[in-house]
Amino acid sequence: MGDPHPKPTAGNPQAKLRATTLTRIFGRPPRTVDALGPVDLTVTPGEFVCLVGPSGCGKSTLLRIAAGLLRPSTGTLEIHTSSRRPATMIFQDYGIYDWKTVRANVRFGLDIQRVPRREANARADDWLARMGLSDFADAYPATLSGGMRQRVAIARALAVEPELLLMDEPFAALDAQLRTILQDELLDLTQSLRTTTLFITHSLEEAIVLGDRVLVMSARPGRVIAEHRPPFPRPRTGDIRATPEFTALRTELWDLLRKEAAPA
Amino acid sequence: MTTLTKPPADSVLVRRPGPRELHPARTHRRRRALEVSLALAVPLFLLLLWQLAAAQSWIDDRVYPAPSTILADGWDRAAAGDLWPDVWATLKRVVAGYAAGTAAGYALGLLMGSLSLVRAALEPLLDALYVVPKLALLPVFLNMFGLGEGPQVALVAATVFFFVWISTMSAVMSVPSGHRDAGQVFGASRWQMFRHVLLPASLPAVLVGARIAAGVAVLVIVASEQIAATNGLGHLIFDSRALFQNDVMFVGIVCVAVLGVLFSELIRFAGRLLTPWAPRDRGRGQS
Structure with a gap:
């Protein structure tokens, strides 16, 4: 092997x-x-x-x-x-927030870390593009399919560039x-x-x-x-x-x- | 929940057992002891403060009698049997009104929750009546039922009715359609659907409404007894104030508080027996 x-x-x-x-x-x-x-x-x-x-x-x-x-x-x-x-964690039931837009969800970790809004938006948009979600940046998660919701969760976890992904x-x-x-x-x-x-x-x-x-x-x-x-x-x-x-x-x-x- | 960091030179984040993990029984015991002593200490502290304020004449003890005076007075009245007729009168009205209001509210809530035509016919009307202060209906009830127990009981029933009606209707409407579908596919009749699906599925939410209504029932009866009754705790409170017997007034207030707590705890306890599958409310009594 x-x-x-x-x-x-x-x-x-x-x-x-x-x-x-x-x-x-x-x-x-x-x-x-x-x-x-x-x-x-x-x-x-x-x-x-x-x-x-x-x-x-x-x-x-x-x-x-x-x-x-x-x-x-x-x-x-x-x-x-x-x-x-x-560490950041991705959960089975997505763990993304229904009351935040897709972009705001991806930006969540950056907002918590107090990254300036302009930079945070740029990084979130970059991740949305990578996950093929750019068209849904301003949509609410309830309007997305399960697969897209999980892509949002992945983008949210990776946007903060974690050392450990769970x-x-x-x-x-x-x-x-x-x-x-x-x-x-x-x-x-x-x-x-x-x-x-x-x-x-x-x-x-x-x-x-x-x-x-x-x-x-x-x-x-x-x-x-x-x-x-x-x-x-x-x-x-x-x-x-x-x-x-x-x-x-x-x-x-x-x-x-x-x-x-x-x-x- | 916390993470412990060593000095940054080492740059290792260590997740290790905390006190809860190392001594689970002891930590739990201490936590319980702390919760119980806080629950007792806070009211006790406020009572002592009141007592002190009255004893030191920081407040006028003719208007705000000391807790010891209220207790002694309440004890004397209870022992002499002066208190019970009023307690009994209030209790009878609350229980009668509560039973009638709950039954009517539950029945109509169930009907309106399951039949959209009944809902369409009655919802705007009931919504409009809901916002009318129930105490404003007391004169109407007085005209309808004359003096005596009728108007008091009707007022409690009307108040309780709306709480139970709204919680039942929304509970029935929010029964997941999968539950209904399963019943329908098995060929459940209307009664069977109610008995096996709608009743148990809606019960936890209905009981929340019923518990809120229990507190409000006591609140309303005391208010209405002040206006239009010749006995009962509400009458006692108002009458003794008019006679400047402030200690008796406070005895009445304490009785009302105790009655309200007992009544709503009784409903909570009954609810727990009726819905063994539902998660218990967190907080008090949680181990």
Whole structure:
């Protein structure tokens, strides 16, 4: 298998993000739920890591800890950055605001950072053009289709040029065709940006197409039980879906996942 | 929710467990204790301030009697049995009016929510009546029902009716069409549709309206008793002020407040029993 990136080793100073025996427990004793871990994970700068796992395995919990929305119960998660807020997150239900126009939504992160209005508008318009949304800049999100709304969410997250991009099943609410189209768009985009990304999905295809690494998580409490590096050199395109290696890897991952997803 | 930063030289952002994660039981216990003591301490502090102000003659204690005086007076009246006839009179009117108003409001709201023709016929009329201050209708009710309990009960019923009617109608209209469609495809009759879909789907919103109406019912009855009744808490409050018995007036006010709280908590409790599937209101009583 061709390794596009060197394997990260323990204590790698190159790590962008490192989780050490990270766990999360919800509720108070005696009624507690072990949601996550322990998870050890290292992500190198510019790496695109996909997490797949059965529902409720704590994938989202891990992402929310990385985003700073939730604290771990034990362990630590380190992000190597000089910024206070290095991460942006894209949610499954878009998380964009109905009361802001498309342009204002994309500008939101810049407004929060108090970027001057003129510059913020220019950067927002640039992103709208990249996502093919220029004609809808002044429209309200309610008038857009699901795919366009998710493009707005992606533009909003990337407009602030984050060091870390967190995506929580971003395409789960889209139909299959649209999903493939947006996967290809995101592939193009991330290969030119090289933003360090943690991407959660239920779709094995999605994980293999997009990821430098695919991590398979166990049923709750989620631990990383397998790690695969899709053998497709970058820059790659969506055409790899038709290759036998793709099918073989998907079958292998599915065999792993089925054991976890099916109740024992 | 906060992130801890090390000095910028290290430039590592660390997400680590906070006190809530390290000592969940202790943090929760402390939080609860703080919430409960705040809920008690704030009213208690204001009462003490009032007591102090009266004792120090910062305020005229003939006009604003000290809380201790009000309490002692209320206790004496309750023990002597002077208070109960007024409480009982008010309670009877509120409950009778509330029951009638809720039943009528619910029935009409349901009808108007599900049948657009009935809605078209009645909505402008009811909207117009809704904005008429209900107390302005008291003379009309006095003419209709004469003196006695009739006008008081009718006034409470009219007030409650509008709250329940509006919340029921909008709740029924906003039942998701998918819920109706599923019922229709299974061939549900009108009654079955009501029993299995519209009633439970609209109930949480209806109960919010009913709870607001409970508070307003007490408010209205006290106002109307001041104008046109010879007993009841509203009459007690107004009458004792006229006789310059300000301590009795405050006893009446406290009774009204307690009655209002008990009544609307009762409706809230009933609502919780009736809608076990609905998310509870956040805030008080939340663990």
